[in-house]
Amino acid sequence: MSVNHFWTAFAFEPFMNALLIGLSVASVWLIAALGLAIVYGTMGVINMAHGEFVMLGAYSAFVLETVVGVPFLLCVPAAFVIVGLIGAAIERGLVRHLYKRPLDTLLATWGLSLVLIQGVRLILGPEPKNLQSPAWLNASLRVWVFELSWFRVFIFGVTIAAFVLTWWLLHRTRLGLMVRAVMQNKEMAAVHGIDAGKVFTLTFAYGAGLAGLAGSMFGAIKNVFPDMGSGYIVEAFLVVVVGGVGSLLGSLFSSIGLGEIYSVFAYFTNGTFAKFWLFLLVVIFLRFRPQGLFADAMARR
Amino acid sequence: MERSRRSFLKSGASLAAGGAAIGGFPYFFVKDANAQGAPWVKKGGKIKVGVLFSLTGSLAVVETDSNQVVQFAIDKINKAGGIMGMQVEPVLIDAKSDIKVYSEKISQLILRDRVIATFGGYTSASRRAMAPVVMSRDHLLYYPTCYEGRECTQNIVNTGPLANQHSQDLIPFMVKNFGKKTYFVGSNYIWPKESNKNAKVWLEKAGGELLGEEYVELGGSDFTSIFNKIRQTKPDFIFSTVVGDSDIALHKQFKQEGFKVDKMPIAALTTGEIEIRAMGAEFGAGHILSAPYFQALDTPVNKKFVDEYLSSKYGKGGVTHYNMEETYLSVYAFKAAFEKAAAKAGSVEAVTPRMIRDVTPGIRIEDDISPEGLVWFDETCHLYMKPKIGQCQGNGQFKIVQAAEKHIAPDPFIIYPERGVCKFDGLHTPDGKIAKSVL
Numbered sequence: 203m204s205v206n207h208f209w210t211a212f213a214f215e216p217f218m219n220a221l222l223i224g225l226s227v228a229s230v231w232l233i234a235a236l237g238l239a240i241v242y243g244t245m246g247v248i249n250m251a252h253g254e255f256v257m258l259g260a261y262s263a264f265v266l267e268t269v270v271g272v273p274f275l276l277c278v279p280a281a282f283v284i285v286g287l288i289g290a291a292i293e294r295g296l297v298r299h300l301y302k303r304p305l306d307t308l309l310a311t312w313g314l315s316l317v318l319i320q321g322v323r324l325i326l327g328p329e330p331k332n333l334q335s336p337a338w339l340n341a342s343l344r345v346w347v348f349e350l351s352w353f354r355v356f357i358f359g360v361t362i363a364a365f366v367l368t369w370w371l372l373h374r375t376r377l378g379l380m381v382r383a384v385m386q387n388k389e390m391a392a393v394h395g396i397d398a399g400k401v402f403t404l405t406f407a408y409g410a411g412l413a414g415l416a417g418s419m420f421g422a423i424k425n426v427f428p429d430m431g432s433g434y435i436v437e438a439f440l441v442v443v444v445g446g447v448g449s450l451l452g453s454l455f456s457s458i459g460l461g462e463i464y465s466v467f468a469y470f471t472n473g474t475f476a477k478f479w480l481f482l483l484v485v486i487f488l489r490f491r492p493q494g495l496f497a498d499a500m501a502r503r
Numbered sequence: 504m505e506r507s508r509r510s511f512l513k514s515g516a517s518l519a520a521g522g523a524a525i526g527g528f529p530y531f532f533v534k535d536a537n538a539q540g541a542p543w544v545k546k547g548g549k550i551k552v553g554v555l556f557s558l559t560g561s562l563a564v565v566e567t568d569s570n571q572v573v574q575f576a577i578d579k580i581n582k583a584g585g586i587m588g589m590q591v592e593p594v595l596i597d598a599k600s601d602i603k604v605y606s607e608k609i610s611q612l613i614l615r616d617r618v619i620a621t622f623g624g625y626t627s628a629s630r631r632a633m634a635p636v637v638m639s640r641d642h643l644l645y646y647p648t649c650y651e652g653r654e655c656t657q658n659i660v661n662t663g664p665l666a667n668q669h670s671q672d673l674i675p676f677m678v679k680n681f682g683k684k685t686y687f688v689g690s691n692y693i694w695p696k697e698s699n700k701n702a703k704v705w706l707e708k709a710g711g712e713l714l715g716e717e718y719v720e721l722g723g724s725d726f727t728s729i730f731n732k733i734r735q736t737k738p739d740f741i742f743s744t745v746v747g748d749s750d751i752a753l754h755k756q757f758k759q760e761g762f763k764v765d766k767m768p769i770a771a772l773t774t775g776e777i778e779i780r781a782m783g784a785e786f787g788a789g790h791i792l793s794a795p796y797f798q799a800l801d802t803p804v805n806k807k808f809v810d811e812y813l814s815s816k817y818g819k820g821g822v823t824h825y826n827m828e829e830t831y832l833s834v835y836a837f838k839a840a841f842e843k844a845a846a847k848a849g850s851v852e853a854v855t856p857r858m859i860r861d862v863t864p865g866i867r868i869e870d871d872i873s874p875e876g877l878v879w880f881d882e883t884c885h886l887y888m889k890p891k892i893g894q895c896q897g898n899g900q901f902k903i904v905q906a907a908e909k910h911i912a913p914d915p916f917i918i919y920p921e922r923g924v925c926k927f928d929g930l931h932t933p934d935g936k937i938a939k940s941v942l
Binding site: 213220223226320328330331339340349354422423424427429465477 | 560563691718719723725731748756782
């Protein structure tokens with residue numbers, strides 16, 4: 203029994219699956235990061251409460267499913283709307299007053315995250331809740347050498363849809379044009395008649411909504427509990443920073459890159475060691491490219 | 504074991520910091536108290552005990568139940584006339600799932616509240632945060648849950664199963680019923696690693712084969728890479744020491760990844776009634792747990808315990824589980840030991856925390872009190888107990904498929920014979936010395 207279990211040898215089928223898992227991990231990290239990337243990129247607000255928006259999404263889905271009786275698949279878009287509305291309220295009530303003081307935003311949103319965690323714990327209790335998903339999602343499918351879990355496919359699909367929708371909104375609509383204008387130069391955009399305040403509220407709400415969307419799905423692969431958001435925030439920041447602040451494409455490529463690196467390392471060694479390498483590589487990468495993958499075209503802040 | 508054990512990650516650093524903070528805390532207090540030789544319990548007064556569990560934060564899910572069941576047991580004892588006619592008064596403190604708070608608050612309980620014993624902790628990190636304080640004050644801690652062993656202290660009484668008791672029956676049972684090949688999955692901290700070392704010994708004896716061993720960070724919820732390797736190596740069963748949130752994610756993803764529980768069940772040391780309730784019975788059904796206690800145990804005492812607890816104001820959680828029962832036992836262990844110590848010392852005022860510990864070996868909790876059946880303490884203040892193996896059913900309750908015929912002896916150093924043998928007065932090392940307070 204003195205086998206050295208540290209290294210796993212290459213084998214075709216599991217390695218192909220490891221590559222697939224990399225994509226699946228990437229989709230989880232990307233959907234968790236997307237809202238953060240948009241809010242950070244557009245408004246320059248580092249939203250420390252982003253993880254808690256994920257948590258609120260999971261709770262929204264849970265409450266809708268168990269109290270109101272809404273089917274799971276409808277809870278997912280509903281969580282987007284609910285957390286989006288909460289996000290809008292928070293932008294109006296709190297974040298708005300701190301735009302000129304970026305460091306204070308950091309503190310305020312961090313404080314907000316504590317308030318949200320404790321608030322949910324007080325109202326709904328500390329014990330984890332079980333968000334149920336339909337039976338057909340809790341099964342798997344074999345295609346060639348690939349073992350596809352329906353739930354993973356579902357998350358992947360939703361992430362792609364959310365990404366495409368976001369890209370389309372930003373680059374193919376008038377609203378997106380306004381957002382990008384505000385992103386590059388707020389004052390100049392305001393001079394041209396764009397209501398920057400409204401754009402910020404919408405952007406923040408949209409970012410929060412994306413986090414809620416992510417949360418409603420994460421709740422079903424683990425559990426729903428008050429501090430679940432902290433489990434995603436590190437990877438989300440990693441994706442945003444490596445991708446380049448404000449670049450959607452950057453987030454896409456960095457999540458794929460990081461997910462694959464993680465999964466391949468996890469295949470040959472183990473998950474703990476893979477995280478270690480991932481963080482180390484990111485540090486080295488940022489040493490040589492602090493602006494991230496795709497940040498060249500963006501305005502300097 | 505909910506989520507619980509995630510705060511371990513920080514434990515190393517905070518433990519050191521906490522330790523330092525305590526060293527400097529109110530030293531004059533102690534001197535004072537000891538100089539006066541003030542009794543811990545005044546005749547005709549109340550017996551104060553500390554209850555130090557987390558009611559908020561990530562450990563709250565399990566430790567809230569521990570807090571509640573201690574109060575439940577104390578209420579029961581008080582209603583029946585207390586201990587030697589004296590009422591027991593719990594000093595309830597929220598440890599906030601913060602390792603530093605455990606060590607700070609246990610100092611406060613000992614020095615300011617002057618409790619005679621403390622019930623507290625659920626994780627190895629919290630035990631190790633409290634132990635140095637308890638040992639330096641020669642005080643008494645009841646640690647009421649499973650733990651890994653490899654410690655030999657003279658100030659801690661344990662009422663949960665040691666690692667050697669936990670898997671001794673489970674591994675041969677799994678090998679016999681499901682096959683030789685297994686894969687170990689655990690959370691990345693001390694208890695799973697030590698438990699797995701023990702399990703490997705039993706696996707070797709049972710002729711099993713270990714295909715791989717993986718750990719996920721505490722609170723980690725992504726098992727896809729591990730399941731990929733499991734799919735490749737095709738074990739006959741998975742042996743899990745994953746705790747908390749991660750445990751729930753493991754069981755959910757097991758099903759989502761298309762594994763079949765009848766082909767390759769998960770044999771766990773931690774997935775009890777409370778975890779099953781949290782994940783939903785559909786994800787738990789068919790998997791296996793080793794524990795000294797199950798809610799479904801079919802004995803009159805347990806039925807009474809379950810009925811009384813669930814109908815009391817403390818039983819809102821809706822289930823009883825092994826960790827809760829072990830905590831319940833610790834209160835009765837304290838009661839019996841206090842009475843024995845008082846009888847030995849001649850008066851209740853002469854009883855000290857250390858004296859209670861010293862009379863604990865040999866104390867029996869008979870099956871008219873203990874829901875899991877008769878247990879008794881060995882000389883190291885660990886319990887002789889009968890581990891049982893249960894299989895989760897569709898209703899979230901366990902069916903007991905095997906119970907140990909004889910009580911299994913606790914042995915905290917069973918896999919470290921080179922370090923010595925733990926006895927009443929300390930760790931007897933091979934070179935003939937006796938090491939005290941070995942952590």
